[in-house]
Amino acid sequence: MPRSENPPQMEITSERIQRLTKELWDRLIERGAAPKFRDDRTLRSFSLGEVAEILGVSGSYLRQLSIDGLGPTPELGTAGRRSYTLRQINELRAYLASARQKEALKFCPRRREGEKLQIISVAAGSASTTTSLYLAQGLALQGYRVLAIDLDANGSLSKMFGYYFPDIIFSDHPASMYAALRYDDDRVSVRSVIQSTHFDGLDFVPGTIELFRFERQSRQRYHSEKLRYPDASIRMVDALKEVEEDYDVVVIHCGGESFLTAGAYEAATGVLMTVRPQMADIASMAMSVDYYSHSVSLIEKAGRPVNHDFTKYLVTRHNPRDVSQQEAVALLRDSLGDDLLTAAVWESGAIRQASMKNQSLYELSAGEVGRSAYEQAMETLNSTNAEVMDILSKIWGRPPMYVARASRTAGKASS
Structure with missing residues (x-):
């Protein structure tokens, strides 16, 4: 790529530094090498065992919920291994807090009325x-x-x-x-x-x-x-x-x-x-x-x-x-x-x-x-x-x- 047109003769030092940096940055962007704002980042799914630890319940209990069609439907991988996204984990929280109301705070710890930020x-x-x-x-x-x-x-x-x-x-x-x-x-x-x-x-x-x-x-x-x-x-x-x-x-x-x-x-x-x-x-x-x-x-x-x-x-x-x-x-x-x-x-x-x-x-x-x-x-x-x-x-x-x-x-x- 050819360099930009000749810089103005009366360019002051700060303007020259800014122009050269901008030219370098443009070239990095063209080659996909410039660090930038990323809005496409994704989070991995969590295994059944990890979800059980996060929620404080047994893996067999979560497996049975899935079999019974209760709560969010996990993704089935090889050998029938179940995994959940974080959004699905939070859906599980809402379901368990409703189904087991005595343990609602355990599953859904969000602030209640009167609790300050x-x-x-x-x-x-x-x-x-x-x-x-x-x-x-x-x-x-x-x-x-x-x-x-x-x-x-x-x-x-x-x-x-x-x-x-x-x-x-x-x-x-x-x-x-x-x-x-x-x-x-x-x-x-x-x-x-x-x-x-x-x-x-x-x-x-x-x-x-x-x-x-x-x-x-x-x-x-x-x-x-x-x-x-x-x-x-x-x-x-x-x-x-x-x-x-x-x-x-x-x-x-x-x-x-x-x-x-x-x-x-x-x-x-x-x-x-x-x-x-x-x-x-x-x-x-x-x-x-x-x-x-x-x-x-x-x-x-x-x-x-x-x-x-x-x-x-x-x-x-x-x-x-x-x-x-x-x-x-x-x-x-x-x-x-x-x-x-x-x-x-x-x-x-x-x-x-x-x-x-x-x-x-x-x-x-x-x-x-x-x-x-x-x-x-x-x-x-x-x-x-x-x-x-x-x-x-x-x-x-x-x-x-x-x-x-x-x-x-x-x-x-x-x-």
């Missing part, structure tokens, strides 16, 4: 992107209506969801939270920036370089008008109120941007902080906690109390055989007490392999990463999610059940 802000830290991904997808698999929001201007979580944009603002990609937070008259409803995903019950707001605009504008207001963090953060609260009735849980992935993070903290009903069990990482987390405290104090000084239902800490990328890491976990346990989750996410080659594919283990089968590594990783991930879901159950005044179920499943896998 839970907004979990995952602070930037070790494996915080992976944690946000697995928490949002894990909640959706358990039947919750979930909205995930990426506040990272580099779009780290967005890439895992299949949304990827270049560092140029093109007009044909979905907007980020910036569109719902901006200070001018072009501000729109948050509903207009929410995208559906390949997980039934899970929606998403991508993170793009647009978010830097909000940081820059907020910083200008901070210095010129002395409106401080509260002026920026209240916009996040107002945006999420618009969709309060549509979801059970919102998972916010915080990036390194201070004003956006302050907004995530003010909107949150709970905060989750991740830490790798190494002394340098613990020191880094301590600084993040100090910033968390500073952000909350500014909001409180503005006369708006911050009443989080919980602040929890999660150990990630843990090698339980490493003595120094064992000592680090003990230090965290002594310092944080019950605020440190009992479960920890182990260092896992299976999780790394999935991440390299910009996917999660929920989207892959065991054979794609090795069954043993897959089962071990899923055990730690599901245990972590189970603990968070039991925290939500307690806040909503429900009996805990997820940790016990995860323990039984882990026992089956170990045996």
